[in-house]
Amino acid sequence: MAPKTIIVLLIAILTAVGLTSFSMAEMERMSTDDFQSPTRPAAVFSHDDHNSEAELEDDCALCHHVYEGKELVKDESSEDSACSECHSLTPTEENTISLRTAFHKRCQSCHFERAKGPVLCGECHIRKERIK
Numbered sequence: 001m002a003p004k005t006i007i008v009l010l011i012a013i014l015t016a017v018g019l020t021s022f023s024m025a026e027m028e029r030m031s032t033d034d035f036q037s038p039t040r041p042a043a044v045f046s047h048d049d050h051n052s053e054a055e056l057e058d059d060c061a062l063c064h065h066v067y068e069g070k071e072l073v074k075d076e077s078s079e080d081s082a083c084s085e086c087h088s089l090t091p092t093e094e095n096t097i098s099l100r101t102a103f104h105k106r107c108q109s110c111h112f113e114r115a116k117g118p119v120l121c122g123e124c125h126i127r128k129e130r131i132k
């Protein structure tokens, strides 16, 4: 191989490696702002990428649901509301699902059902230094 070809190849490999680590760093995180004194690193969740990989783009209401009292309103979506607008830190009579339970129940249960996606604490609550 001519030295020039090797250099071109090297640049190509380095660019590919660089791009991979860049996209890892792009993994978005949730916010812990709604919790009074968060104890875990914010969970990783790249909203749009996640939902297209899991084929949920047409099912916003699966996560952003609407309730009337205790009745789920089918096919209506609440994507303009934060989960914390209805789920408080401690359960209430109107809403017995605390905010933390709301997230865990929604996120973890589907990963278990489909046997895909993270189910262990440290797989979602990843410490910053572990994402390169």
Ligand code: HEC
Residues within 6 Å of the ligand: 030, 031, 032, 035, 037, 038, 039, 040, 041, 042, 043, 100, 103, 104, 107, 108, 111, 118, 119, 120, 121, 122, 123, 124, 125
């Ligand atoms: C499928 C992903 C996922 C898994 C697995 C998961 N969590 Fe969470 N957890 C979340 C999300 C999303 C939130 C809400 C946003 C945030 O705080 O990061 C949350 C919030 C929390 C909170 C409240 C906020 C805080 O930091 O105090 C605690 C505590 C917590 N999780 C602990 C755990 C523990 C302990 C486990 C394992 C038994 C676990 N989580 C597993 C996604 C996950």
Ligand code: HEC
Residues within 6 Å of the ligand: 031, 047, 051, 056, 057, 058, 059, 060, 061, 062, 063, 064, 079, 080, 081, 082, 083, 084
């Ligand atoms: C797998 C669950 C899930 C699905 C499916 C989903 N979302 Fe979300 N979305 C979330 C979570 C979790 C948040 C953060 C909510 C919070 O922090 O209270 C969010 C936040 C949002 C926000 C607010 C963003 C911001 O900057 O605050 C919008 C807008 C949104 N989603 C739109 C949509 C639309 C439109 C769809 C369907 C095409 C959709 N979502 C499908 C889980 C989901």
Ligand code: HEC
Residues within 6 Å of the ligand: 063, 064, 065, 066, 067, 069, 070, 078, 081, 082, 083, 084, 085, 086, 087, 093, 094, 095, 096, 097, 101, 102, 103, 105, 106
């Ligand atoms: C418009 C208000 C509202 C919003 C916004 C909302 N919820 Fe709920 N959610 C409710 C009510 C009401 C219940 C039923 C509570 C009860 O039975 O005590 C519920 C129940 C749940 C349940 C248990 C039933 C089930 O479907 O498994 C989960 C999990 C849940 N919510 C997760 C979420 C998540 C995650 C978000 C944000 C992406 C969210 N909710 C946004 C009102 C809301």
Ligand code: HEC
Residues within 6 Å of the ligand: 043, 044, 045, 046, 049, 050, 053, 054, 056, 062, 063, 103, 106, 107, 108, 110, 111, 114, 116, 117, 118, 123, 124
């Ligand atoms: C209805 C099913 C479903 C729900 C609800 C769901 N997930 Fe997932 N999740 C998946 C599937 C399927 C995968 C694997 C996607 C793949 O790579 O094929 C996945 C993968 C992931 C991954 C690995 C990285 C990625 O994006 O592929 C993370 C992190 C994750 N989910 C976090 C969450 C969090 C946080 C929530 C709640 C806000 C959530 N998921 C709700 C189905 C779901």
